[in-house]
Amino acid sequence: DDIGETFGSLAPSWTKDGKEILFGASDEGNHHLFNIGIKSRKIKKITERDIQIFDYSYNRETDKIVFTYSHPTSPANISVMERSRGKMEFIINPNEQLLKRLRISKPEEFSFKGAKGDTVHGWILKPPNFKKNRKYPLVVEIHGGPHAQYANSFFHEFQILAGSGYIVFYSNPHGSQGYGEKFAKALVNNWGVPDNKDIMNAVDILSRKRYTDKKRMGVTGGSYGGFMTNWIIGHTDIFRAACTQRCVSNLISMTGTSDGGFMMPREFGGPWWKNLDHYWRMSPLKFVKKIKTPLLIIHSEGDMRTPIEQAEQLYIALKLQKRKVKFLRYPEESHGLSRIGRPDRRIHRLKKILEWFDSYLKTKK
Incomplete structure (x- = not known):
C-alpha cells in the first residue's frame, strides 16, 4: 500500500454559484470527485474511469478543476476539467518515459462470494510474462484501516512481486469503505471475523486455479493488514510464509500506547477494562501458540x-516457542514507512519482503 491506499479525505469546496459542494469519496474501488446540491441533496459523480484521485484544486473564477490521480498502470497523472462540462482533459503523465522502459502488469478484477454470501471486490495481478500452462506462487495482500480500501491505483510493492514471478491477490473485504455503510460497519466490534471469511474464500477459489501453486502461498499486509496477517496464520497453516508489517497483535496494550488508542472504545463498544476477555479474544497474540508459519x-x-511494542510482543512470543521468525526494525521511521519513509529504507524494505517470500515460495522446502 505504498501510494494506493485512500481514506476518502479530500477537502470539500463550494462551487462558483454557491449551489453545490465538491468533495471526494471512495466508490467501489475508485476514488472520485462528486457534486452535492445544497437544496436538492442529489449527489452526482463528476469524474470518470477506474482511478484514484489524490488531490484537486478548484478555481471558482474559471469553474475548472485540476486534479492528480493514479490508475493501476501509472502512478501519477494530471488532468483538468470544466465542472459544468464534466469531461476530463489529460495534461501530463510525469512518468511516461520511465513506464515505457518497464514491464507493468495490469490487474484483473475478481469478485467473489464472501461472508454472509455478500459479493466482495478484488483484483488479481499476474506476472507481465504470464503463461497459462505454468504454476505460480501466490501472495495475498491485505489493506490497513480497517475502514479503508484498495483502489484502482498503482502499487509499487504489488508490481515488484508480480515482476518477480508472483500472482498477487488483493481485495476490499468486509469493513472496507466504498461499498456502503453496512459493509464498512461489518467489522465494528468484530475484527478478524467476516473479513477472514472473505479472504479465505478467495484463497480457496484461487488455490484451485490452474495457474496457482497451492503449496507455495504467502500472505502479507500492513497496519490492520498486519493484524489480519497475524490473525490468519494463527487460524490456518495453509500459507508457507507470511510478512506482517506495522502490525497489531495485542488490542489491550495498543489502546494505551497508540496515538489512535482513544478510538478503540468506540470501535469495540467500550474500554478494555469493561470487557477484557472480548479485547483479548480479538487479539492475534491470543492465538500465538498456533502460529507455525x-x-x-x-x-x-x-x-x-501501531507502536513497536506490538511487534516486540509477537516476536518474543514466537522466539520463546522456537518458531521461524525474523524481526526487521527501522530506526526513525513512522507508520508511513512504505509511503513516506526515507527512499533507501523504502527500497530496503521492498527487497527484504521479496527475499523472504523467495526463500520460502521459490524453493522446494
Whole structure:
C-alpha cells in the first residue's frame, strides 16, 4: 500500500454559484470527485474511469478543476476539467518515459462470494510474462484501516512481486469503505471475523486455479493488514510464509500506547477494562501458540499508530516457542514507512519482503 491506499479525505469546496459542494469519496474501488446540491441533496459523480484521485484544486473564477490521480498502470497523472462540462482533459503523465522502459502488469478484477454470501471486490495481478500452462506462487495482500480500501491505483510493492514471478491477490473485504455503510460497519466490534471469511474464500477459489501453486502461498499486509496477517496464520497453516508489517497483535496494550488508542472504545463498544476477555479474544497474540508459519516482522521504531511494542510482543512470543521468525526494525521511521519513509529504507524494505517470500515460495522446502 505504498501510494494506493485512500481514506476518502479530500477537502470539500463550494462551487462558483454557491449551489453545490465538491468533495471526494471512495466508490467501489475508485476514488472520485462528486457534486452535492445544497437544496436538492442529489449527489452526482463528476469524474470518470477506474482511478484514484489524490488531490484537486478548484478555481471558482474559471469553474475548472485540476486534479492528480493514479490508475493501476501509472502512478501519477494530471488532468483538468470544466465542472459544468464534466469531461476530463489529460495534461501530463510525469512518468511516461520511465513506464515505457518497464514491464507493468495490469490487474484483473475478481469478485467473489464472501461472508454472509455478500459479493466482495478484488483484483488479481499476474506476472507481465504470464503463461497459462505454468504454476505460480501466490501472495495475498491485505489493506490497513480497517475502514479503508484498495483502489484502482498503482502499487509499487504489488508490481515488484508480480515482476518477480508472483500472482498477487488483493481485495476490499468486509469493513472496507466504498461499498456502503453496512459493509464498512461489518467489522465494528468484530475484527478478524467476516473479513477472514472473505479472504479465505478467495484463497480457496484461487488455490484451485490452474495457474496457482497451492503449496507455495504467502500472505502479507500492513497496519490492520498486519493484524489480519497475524490473525490468519494463527487460524490456518495453509500459507508457507507470511510478512506482517506495522502490525497489531495485542488490542489491550495498543489502546494505551497508540496515538489512535482513544478510538478503540468506540470501535469495540467500550474500554478494555469493561470487557477484557472480548479485547483479548480479538487479539492475534491470543492465538500465538498456533502460529507455525515462518514470519517476517517489519516495524518502524517511530511508529505512533501501531507502536513497536506490538511487534516486540509477537516476536518474543514466537522466539520463546522456537518458531521461524525474523524481526526487521527501522530506526526513525513512522507508520508511513512504505509511503513516506526515507527512499533507501523504502527500497530496503521492498527487497527484504521479496527475499523472504523467495526463500520460502521459490524453493522446494
